[in-house]
Amino acid sequence: xxxxxxxxxxxxxxxxxxxxxxxxxxxxxxxxxxxxxxxxxxxxxxxxxxxxxxxxxxxxxxxxxxxxxxxxxxxxxxxxxxxxxxxxxxxxxxxxxxxxxxxxxxxxxxxxxxxxxxxxxxxxxxxxxxxxxxxxxxxxxxxxxxxxxxxxxxxxxxxxxxxxxxxxxxxxxxxxxxxxxxxxxxxxxxxxxxxxxxxxxxxxxxxxxxxxxxxxxxxxxxxxxxxxxxxxxxxxxxxxxxxxxxxxxxxxxxxxxxxxxxxxxxxxxxxxxxxxxxxxxxxxxxxxxxxxxxxxxxxxxxxxxxxxxxxxxxxxxxxxxxxxxxxxxxxxxxxxxxxxxxxxxxxxxxxxxxxxxxxxxxxxxxxxxxxxxxxxxxxxxxxxxxxxxxxxxxxxxxxxxxxxxxxxxxxxxxxxxxxxx
Amino acid sequence: xxxxxxxxxxxxxxxxxxxxxxxxxxxxxxxxxxxxxxxxxxxxxxxxxxxxxxxxxxxxxxxxxxxxxxxxxxxxxxxxxxxxxxxxxxxxxxxxxxxxxxxxxxxxxxxxxxxxxxxxxxxxxxxxxxxxxxxxxxxxxxxxxxxxxxxxxxxxxxxxxxxxxxxxxxxxxxxxxxxxxxxxxxxxxxxxxxxxxxxxxxxxxxxxxxxxxxxxxxxxxxxxxxxxxxxxxxxxxxx
Ligand SMILES: Nc1ncnc2c1ncn2[C@@H]1O[C@H](COP(=O)(O)OP(=O)(O)O)[C@@H](O)[C@H]1O
Ligand SMILES: [Mg+2]
Numbered sequence: 001x002x003x004x005x006x007x008x009x010x011x012x013x014x015x016x017x018x019x020x021x022x023x024x025x026x027x028x029x030x031x032x033x034x035x036x037x038x039x040x041x042x043x044x045x046x047x048x049x050x051x052x053x054x055x056x057x058x059x060x061x062x063x064x065x066x067x068x069x070x071x072x073x074x075x076x077x078x079x080x081x082x083x084x085x086x087x088x089x090x091x092x093x094x095x096x097x098x099x100x101x102x103x104x105x106x107x108x109x110x111x112x113x114x115x116x117x118x119x120x121x122x123x124x125x126x127x128x129x130x131x132x133x134x135x136x137x138x139x140x141x142x143x144x145x146x147x148x149x150x151x152x153x154x155x156x157x158x159x160x161x162x163x164x165x166x167x168x169x170x171x172x173x174x175x176x177x178x179x180x181x182x183x184x185x186x187x188x189x190x191x192x193x194x195x196x197x198x199x200x201x202x203x204x205x206x207x208x209x210x211x212x213x214x215x216x217x218x219x220x221x222x223x224x225x226x227x228x229x230x231x232x233x234x235x236x237x238x239x240x241x242x243x244x245x246x247x248x249x250x251x252x253x254x255x256x257x258x259x260x261x262x263x264x265x266x267x268x269x270x271x272x273x274x275x276x277x278x279x280x281x282x283x284x285x286x287x288x289x290x291x292x293x294x295x296x297x298x299x300x301x302x303x304x305x306x307x308x309x310x311x312x313x314x315x316x317x318x319x320x321x322x323x324x325x326x327x328x329x330x331x332x333x334x335x336x337x338x339x340x341x342x343x344x345x346x347x348x349x350x351x352x353x354x355x356x357x358x359x360x361x362x363x364x365x366x367x368x369x370x371x372x373x374x375x376x377x378x379x380x381x382x383x384x385x386x387x388x389x390x391x392x393x394x395x396x397x398x399x400x401x402x403x404x405x406x407x408x409x410x411x412x413x414x415x416x417x418x419x420x421x
Numbered sequence: 422x423x424x425x426x427x428x429x430x431x432x433x434x435x436x437x438x439x440x441x442x443x444x445x446x447x448x449x450x451x452x453x454x455x456x457x458x459x460x461x462x463x464x465x466x467x468x469x470x471x472x473x474x475x476x477x478x479x480x481x482x483x484x485x486x487x488x489x490x491x492x493x494x495x496x497x498x499x500x501x502x503x504x505x506x507x508x509x510x511x512x513x514x515x516x517x518x519x520x521x522x523x524x525x526x527x528x529x530x531x532x533x534x535x536x537x538x539x540x541x542x543x544x545x546x547x548x549x550x551x552x553x554x555x556x557x558x559x560x561x562x563x564x565x566x567x568x569x570x571x572x573x574x575x576x577x578x579x580x581x582x583x584x585x586x587x588x589x590x591x592x593x594x595x596x597x598x599x600x601x602x603x604x605x606x607x608x609x610x611x612x613x614x615x616x617x618x619x620x621x622x623x624x625x626x627x628x629x630x631x632x633x634x635x636x637x638x639x640x641x642x643x644x645x646x647x648x649x650x651x652x653x654x655x656x657x658x659x660x
């Protein structure tokens with residue numbers, strides 16, 4: 001076992017290089033910057049917004065409208081002129097993006113149900129995210145005004161009736177049904193609450209499998225590239241230990257890398273902030289994972305990593321250096337991305353039969369599908385998937401250990417190169 | 422007991438026969454040189470003796486251990502210096518020696534002694550604290566040679582030990598090999614530099630296209646072919 005730790009220490013050291021750390025640091029720094037910008041934009045958006053107002057009408061109703069705007073998180077600034085051009089200049093000088101012009105015969109037209117036009121000017125300075133934010137503000141301004149006037153009209157025409165009842169004569173009650181359970185909640189809320197599972201677990205899986213694959217391929221290819229493999233193979237240590245050490249250190253480093261990305265995502269982008277109040281709803285619907293479910297999910301992830309390690313090993317043996325090894329991994333990337341996108345964008349059961357068979361043949365698919373199946377109680381399906389994954393990884397590891405104790409580890413590349421000429 | 426016995430050893434790569442029914446024996450403590458042009462089958466033979474390639478047919482014994490069934494035992498007592506070898510790029514020279522010593526040492530104390538021996542062989546001094554990636558070819562070769570000799574193997578298999586080195590480095594490497602042989606290590610080496618092998622070896626075998634054409638001490642071979650050096654012997658034998 002001592003010899004094994006000697007190997008493990010060396011392999012891990014070899015993986016943790018500047019080339020590995022730099023992209024991680026860049027991504028984390030990028031996330032943190034994006035997070036900061038998004039945060040300050042969000043904060044700006046919730047602060048009361050200044051809007052410029054030019055009131056050509058000056059009636060009780062137009063005053064009421066301005067009052068309503070003030071009450072709805074806007075700060076109305078009168079431009080002090082009765083000329084649109086000057087008002088725009090005024091707004092520009094003050095750094096205000098929106099100018100509302102209330103027309104001359106505003107009150108009269110409203111009373112006569114003639115739908116007067118209120119002009120809302122958006123003063124654009126560029127096409128950045130901030131500018132696109134103005135469009136939602138314009139909509140908000142319009143809604144506030146329109147709402148205020150309709151409330152006003154209803155109170156006048158239907159005395160004694162609460163205006164909200166006229167505006168919304170019915171109420172909706174959302175009930176979500178899952179299998180034999182139901183709960184009062186909107187489907188959007190349920191979907192959002194499931195985000196943690198439907199977004200995070202696939203990302204973790206994708207990161208962990210792809211990184212493991214790259215790590216083990218690097219380790220094997222580097223032995224060839226640095227011309228250290230031959231020496232290592234004559235050393236008195238079980239060949240299976242050499243393979244095992246590479247697998248374990250690749251997995252360890254992959255898990256660390258994934259954890260780092262995940263930390264950056266949750267910490268800086270705040271993706272994980274699903275609505276908390278809805279956990280009762282989820283429990284009522286049975287859309288939670290029990291300890292047993294998590295155990296199955298863990299087993300499934302374990303075998304997904306094991307099979308990706310074994311397949312990558314087999315592919316990497318045939319490459320001559322690190323670069324060509326990464327190229328060899330392309331099919332693995334594809335086979336990880338297929339179930340990843342499928343779980344995010346569609347339901348596998350809606351696919352045609354041959355496609356479904358293809359998806360189920362990919363051992364990683366079962367892990368990607370596991371969360372959903374566990375939540376919806378298809379435990380049996382998950383167990384079948386795990387059995388398939390166990391068989392798959394067992395066969396691949398058998399092949400990998402065979403290769404590791406054969407000539408092919410040394411001559412694999414040479415033979416390929418020879419065949420080309 | 423013979424240090425190495427090779428009987429009717431053959432290795433095919435697909436249709437290509439790289440080694441063709443060769444036989445040779447090495448006495449304990451001897452330096453045995455396998456000489457021949459590029460592509461003669463030297464590396465293939467040494468890789469087989471070092472347990473990293475499996476022969477297509479034939480038998481090999483290393484200190485009485487049978488190749489194939491007793492590879493683990495053979496690996497305990499040999500060390501192999503590959504023709505084109507390197508060390509882990511982001512380890513220091515010292516780190517590399519420490520890592521390799523870890524496979525042979527019984528305990529920490531033992532490991533320290535092995536590494537100390539290697540440091541003495543390399544004569545690299547403080548440069549051992551630098552990353553291997555900063556080493557010159559000669560330094561790397563000496564590091565690797567030290568790695569293979571530091572454990573005092575009973576058999577050292579050295580493939581072109583001076584290959585690609587300048588005159589001074591080659592000279593030093595040859596002296597190190599001689600020194601270790603005096604201390605009891607049996608050496609099986611290969612070279613396409615026949616003059617070098619003549620100086621170094623107690624016994625040589627001339628190999629060409631997978632076959633051993635002639636075998637004996639350099640003195641006997643020169644006498645037999647009335648040649649001034651092994652190069653002339655080789656030309657005689659081939660023609
Ligand atoms: N892995 C391999 N696959 C196919 N042919 C090989 C391989 N290794 C060596 N050969 C061929 O075997 C022959 C002997 O090679 P080698 O043992 O390296 O010779 P030497 O070391 O004497 O130069 C050469 O023709 C070489 O091309
Ligand atoms: Mg050679």
